Amino acid sequence: MVRSVADLQGAARMTSVAERTTALNDEQRAAVEAAGTVFVSAGAGTGKTSVLVERYVRAVCERGLDVDSILVITYTRKAAGELRSRIRSAFVERDRPDLARALDGAWISTIHGFCNRLLKAHPFAVGLDPRFRELEDAGAAVLRGEAFERALEEFCAGGDEERLRLLATYRADGLRRMLTGVYETLRSAGRDLMLELGERPPLAEAVAAFREEAASLAADESATASQRGSATEALRTVIDSAPAARVVDLSAHQARGPRAASYELARKAVERSSLEELAAHDRDLLQELLERFAAEYDAAKRRESVVDFEDLQLAARDLLRDSEDVRDSVRLRFRLLMVDEFQDTNGLQCEIVDLAAHPELTEIFTVGDEFQSIYGFRHADVEVFRERRAHASNLLTLRANYRSRPQVLAAVNFLFAGAFGDEYQPLAASAEFADPVFGHPVELMVTDKASYRGTGEHWRHGEARAIATRVRELVDSGEALPGEIVVLFAAGTDAERYEEALRLEGLPTYRATGRGYFGQQQVVDLLAYLRLLHNRYDDVALATVLASPLVGISNDSLVLIRRNATRRPLFTALEKGLPENLTAEDERLLRAFLQRYERLVSASARVGLERLCDEILAAHDYDLAVLARWDGSRRFANLRKLGRL
């Protein structure tokens, strides 16, 4: 729980300090000025990125390096964009608009951006179609699913008994999940496709955890009947000593919706650990299926000239490793190679970076913080960071944190020193803040999960209530306004629970994240309208829009339209004249819709997405319809957010 900053004296001064270009401290200056290859390992907010930016700017302005000869890699596109704009501002500040302009073509990107650019320049050397497209995650999942189906069909085609038994044990879905999962893990690490069965997570523990989740969902009064039904049924069938084969496929016990998020995680954990237990017996057959799947997936991607996330990296690695010409030209081009957020780099990515650097001529500058590694995300591997640090020839650190007050850092140090042990480097505040602190700047509320066992209440529910009560107190006592309080989560899956608890306390909320966001009705409506602008023959989009408050015709009229379209897309029924027998009201609504729709179609070619969303809402008075509901302003805020995304 954090106090509002606005009512503290000197709050305005605090932000201006952070935003001003500032003098480097001694450690930062050492990191900027150190010659040659440097490795900076330092905690959060200590100025790692600032140092990197300064080094870049000095390399260009003082050492005369060409912008084109510096490669900067960071972990996300957003971070790459920020880096670019920080460097650009630094050039502008030094009165070098020419360099700021040159930055447009600079090599500042994610590792994938770098691989993509490299491969676009040399597609033939690795046998890529020069028009190759990057396949986004959702598209890749569809292609993998289809490839797996084909592979499984071939695999079972002979009717061999062992294979059919395998299929019966794991079910098609279980096999797909296991093998595509293994496939991704191995490929992202750049390893051969060999199944190795290592340590297995104990099944009994996973089952016990799942039963606990099921018990609390079954007793959750605000869960739906179907969620509670699934949970009750799961409790009956998934018993503590269940053998792996019995719990390998629990899809029958699936429960949907944010309320069941943690139940679902536990259910999947049981499936995963039983799969691994079973897999030990069937290694050779599984290996064969894995290879067939890989071949099918590969062929599918070639047919469509697409590459997935991992292909980009693997192809770039192969290109740099196997083509001496390309490798030489890359190595001679880059005089300075910098990596921000190095803790999120895995083995394969590290190999690419190494290959791009000339052993003598390229200077490498890496910065990172092992305590910020996103464990397991995109197969990041913090071991790579630790190993490199152990061998670094010039290892530097930064100790002063510029983001938080000493009181906040003291709380962070206290908590994390316990969790990370001796390895943990405590964070120290760079300076005292001029303004005083009132009351407790940090207040810790701890949820004892174990104490909720057997009470029928999920611990998250209790936690949500406790937070809501405390927020209510802060608001009632005048310490903070609701809009000054933010609730942050490690993951958005359970945000709905917390939002609900706050609303029960009568507090207005604005949700910025969570899986529920795109599922909320008003957002679904607007997305459907956008799809419809793109393609009027998208039947699902049209039906959604017509039934939503955007248009709001009756179900009877929808049926008439469906009939009128016979087997053709729904929209054709509106094009050839409206169906007969519509009520006067629905006829009016439909005519108005058609007129506005055509106007928006032509607008969509001219205006940006945000503007377009605004125009859709305005044209259809959706804002009024939404604001009329009791929590209207919150819903409307959601729509505005979609416009900005």
Ligand SMILES: Nc1ncnc2c1ncn2[C@@H]1O[C@H](COP(=O)(O)OP(=O)(O)OP(=O)(O)O)[C@@H](O)[C@H]1O
């Ligand atoms: N010497 C300094 N004096 C004043 N402010 C500074 C100084 N160095 C950095 N800052 C400010 O501290 C904040 C954090 O800096 P920066 O983003 O470079 O840290 P970081 O170590 O990269 O953080 P992260 O761990 O989140 O990546 C920024 O707002 C930056 O402007």
Ligand SMILES: [Mg+2]
């Ligand atoms: Mg940083």
